[in-house]
Amino acid sequence: MMAVLARSVLVTGSNRGIGLELVRQLAASPWPPHHIFATCRHPEGPRGKRRLHDLLEPSSPLLFAPPDTVNVPSIQGAVRAVDSHLKDQGLNLLINNAGVSSHATLHSLDSQEMLSVFATNVVGTLQEFLPLLEKAAKGAGKEGLSCSRAAVINVSTKLGSIGLCLGVLQAPMYPYRASKAAQNMVTRCLAVELQEKGILCAAIHPGWVKTDMGTEEAPLMVEHSVRGILTVLASLSQDTSGTFLDWEGNSLPW
Numbered sequence: 001m002m003a004v005l006a007r008s009v010l011v012t013g014s015n016r017g018i019g020l021e022l023v024r025q026l027a028a029s030p031w032p033p034h035h036i037f038a039t040c041r042h043p044e045g046p047r048g049k050r051r052l053h054d055l056l057e058p059s060s061p062l063l064f065a066p067p068d069t070v071n072v073p074s075i076q077g078a079v080r081a082v083d084s085h086l087k088d089q090g091l092n093l094l095i096n097n098a099g100v101s102s103h104a105t106l107h108s109l110d111s112q113e114m115l116s117v118f119a120t121n122v123v124g125t126l127q128e129f130l131p132l133l134e135k136a137a138k139g140a141g142k143e144g145l146s147c148s149r150a151a152v153i154n155v156s157t158k159l160g161s162i163g164l165c166l167g168v169l170q171a172p173m174y175p176y177r178a179s180k181a182a183q184n185m186v187t188r189c190l191a192v193e194l195q196e197k198g199i200l201c202a203a204i205h206p207g208w209v210k211t212d213m214g215t216e217e218a219p220l221m222v223e224h225s226v227r228g229i230l231t232v233l234a235s236l237s238q239d240t241s242g243t244f245l246d247w248e249g250n251s252l253p254w
Contacts, residue, residue: 013098015040090136121179137198163253191242
């Protein structure tokens with residue numbers, strides 16, 4: 001990255017995998033954000049604060065805001081903490097990375113699992129953080145759309161692409177696929193609705209990555225994926241708001 005990606009960044013699901021690596025690379029950048037907010041469901045657990053602090057320099061601009069992505073009062077508390085920390089500047093970049101997987105097949109699927117996966121992967125935290133993004137967009141003194149002004153990035157997957165409909169027989173994953181297809185539609189709608197407010201929206205497929213969710217079978221190292229994601233985010237503009245891209249910047253069918 002040639003300059004600061006955004007003055008303030010919030011990453012959900014930051015205690016492992018892609019979220020953890022996003023926080024690490026943002027903090028280690030030669031031009032780090034002034035404020036990095038790392039959220040996860042169990043910040044006091046072994047994968048919470050301690051794991052993040054182990055990776056970061058003591059001087060890293062990191063603040064914890066611990067929402068449970070399906071608990072509205074918890075999210076609202078995180079919004080208040082972030083708003084208080086940023087004063088009147090608003091939040092520039094929200095990276096919705098928190099998500100859960102499900103390997104349910106057509107025969108093993110039950111409605112409760114489907115609803116639970118949708119609650120985490122689709123509903124997320126956007127509505128509560130939207131006023132902070134709007135505040136940043138208004139106060140940035142910039143024209144056009146970019147991550148440095150105000151943006152929502154939803155970490156998606158090409159398994160949620162209706163156009164591709166990849167490998168159904170090998171990996172049915174009905175709740176996961178359906179929830180990510182729904183998240184993609186939310187991203188597309190947001191891009192249209194929030195454009196006039198100066199907020200960019202895009203979906204990013206990080207690749208099949210070696211993480212707890214991606215498993216060791218995955219071919220892509222998390223460091224490589226995240227480096228690509230951050231490069232793509234820095235390049236986003238008015239022309240690429242509302243797109244579905246992979247970690248190398250290639251366009252994917254919805």
